[in-house]
Amino acid sequence: MKSFTIKFIATCVGTTLATGIFSSAFSVESVKATVNGMVCAFCAQGIEKRLSGMPATQAVFVDLKKKIVVVEAKDGQTLDGKAISLEIKEAGYDVTRLETVPQSVADIRAQMKGKNK
Amino acid sequence: MKKFLTAPRTALATWLMAGVAAAAHAGPMGFRDSTMAMGDFSPNWREAWVNHALTARDAFGVGGVAMRSDDRRLTREFAELTYTRLVHRVNGEHSQANFWFVGGAGQLKGNDFTGSKTMLAPGVSADYETTRVYLSGSLRLYRAPGINHDVASVRTGFSFYETDYDEVQPWLILEARRMRGLSEKTEITPMLRFILSRYFVEVGINNMKQGRFNFMYIF
DSSP: OHHHHHHHHHHHHHHHHHHHHHHHHHOOOEEEEEEETOOOHHHHHHHHHHHHTSTTEEEEEEETTTTEEEEEEOTTOOOOHHHHHHHHHHTTOEEEEEEEESOOHHHHHHHHHHHHO | OHHHHHHHHHHHHHHHHHHHHHTSSSOSSOSTTOEEEEEEEETTEEEEEEEEESSSSEEEEEEEEEEEOTTSOOEEEEEEEEEEEEEEEEEOSSOEEEEEEEEEEEEEEETTSSSEEEEEOOEEEEEEEOSSEEEEEEEEOOEETTEEOOEEEEEEEEESSOOOTTSOEEEEEEEEEEETTTOSSOEEEEEEEEEETTEEEEEEEOTTOOEEEEEEEEO
8 A cells, every 4th residue: 555655646746747847848938919010120120129128038030021020938937918019119110919829939930931931 | 603602512512411311211210228320421421420219209319420522622510419209100011101300409610611600400301111112201401690501302212122030131222312502403322222130231322423321220
């Protein structure tokens, strides 16, 4: 009985740890914004600079052709959609759509680059 | 005698008109908390500006212009404090339109008068831009006692192709400029514009065969 209990506890702890590590490694969260007025890299780089300066930001991607801005969160941190909208507004642009997606900036960049070609 | 007076006036018009161009590129200020440097250089016009955007719509700065006539007999220098205001912006799905106010005040020195004169230089400009097309127009007054050098310019151009954010985008820009009272000529300058992130550069040659180099950089 004692042996069974130890094995049971060990299994539970192992499963819990494995699930935690696994989900932590793959739970990437990004905020994807559709932005009006974003027509020039020289002007739009203000968006990248302002969003990169936010504490929860891991990476930023700007797609001029699709008028998309993507912000990836740091591990364990949550992005504030309202704050992102405000930063884009302060950079001189208007956000028309905001959504949270379970993808990294690298994934979305690769996806967009493929579509743009 | 009339010809003697017209030549330096024409050249002076060319120099002063060039000054408006720096404020008519992609916008005469950056985003909030950014510092922007601009330059406009040709044989008879060397101008540099720097301003800092305190808000998304207001920037304060300093600038200086060194001017010289075609015959190199007349020189002038204008140092100014500037205020730039984004009066109105319309962000479209695939376009952006802006209406700007630029105000300048400073001291003008010249070798055709003694001492210095206080010059006021208020102006407005408007621009419309997509990823492929650019249009702008500007009017700036240069007023000092006994001096009136109001300047108007229009620009239009297109980009050769769309680019991604991290790629160099080349444009062909055509500019026409004119200044009341000093020039009978309209300066026409075709320019190649290159944009890469925070770098903005233009090179061209005007219809008087003078080279031109403009730049903007956001810190």
